[in-house]
Amino acid sequence: MSVPQPRLTLSDQPSQVRHVVIISEDGMRPDLIYGQQNMVWHEQLYRNGSFSWKARTIRTASTLPSHASMLSGVDVDQHGLTWNTWLKTRGFIRVPTIFQAAEENGLKTAAFVGKPKLRHIMPAGTVGIFARPGYYCKKVSDEAARYIEREKPELLFVHFSDPDEAGHSDGWMTASYRKAALASDACLGTIYRALQQANMIDETLVIVSADHGGHARGHTGAIPSDREIPWIASGPGVRRGYHIRSAVSTMDTAATALAALGLAPLTRISGRPVSEIFQSSTRTGL
């Protein structure tokens, strides 16, 4: 006769997340994702995952400071990246990033980006690979996809430039901005298919977000349309089709990625894991 096994609670459950992939779409407004036609890969993720259309980036709503907060879990006053261009003489981020926490625990990490200035967040030795295959997401996603299939990294960051570029050239929410959003959707599909191809999709927490929104031809961070960002998470144990109720900050992306990988931050961070995305034991009936 078999002995009945004790029932698992969520806290006892071994995490099924073995990989985290963070995809940041530069300048992607949430209202370019939900309720839009043809954003098929985004829709696939949020219908099968948890999402907020009211997540927020930091007050300094520009690419370099915001991504530094997304990947470190602290605001500008702590990470120190106040500027928004590649300035070799200015040095690097002042705090540890999620890549460092992962690397110190022997995990494989990589970043594929469209803008060289993001190097300020990832000095040599803190991330396994830092690559800038090209400006547009087509090249970035193609190269990241090849890397995924070959190396199966535990922590991967991928950055797409396309929506921001169209926003500055022609204006946020214009026809060309929408076209750039569709290009970004196709690039998201490239990453998703690579995760399937590598047999990683069932073990990967995918987080899709952005560094800022925008209006007219810019983004100063002074109004909600500039600061509101999409935040979508999909993966093992993540609630499906679930609208996140709590306020989400871009700094929570760092905290969520670390928690999902079972890692502790290397320093005190402001971000908190978005724990409500994970199924509770009562909901799963365990």
Ligand SMILES: [Zn+2]
């Ligand atoms: Zn911009």
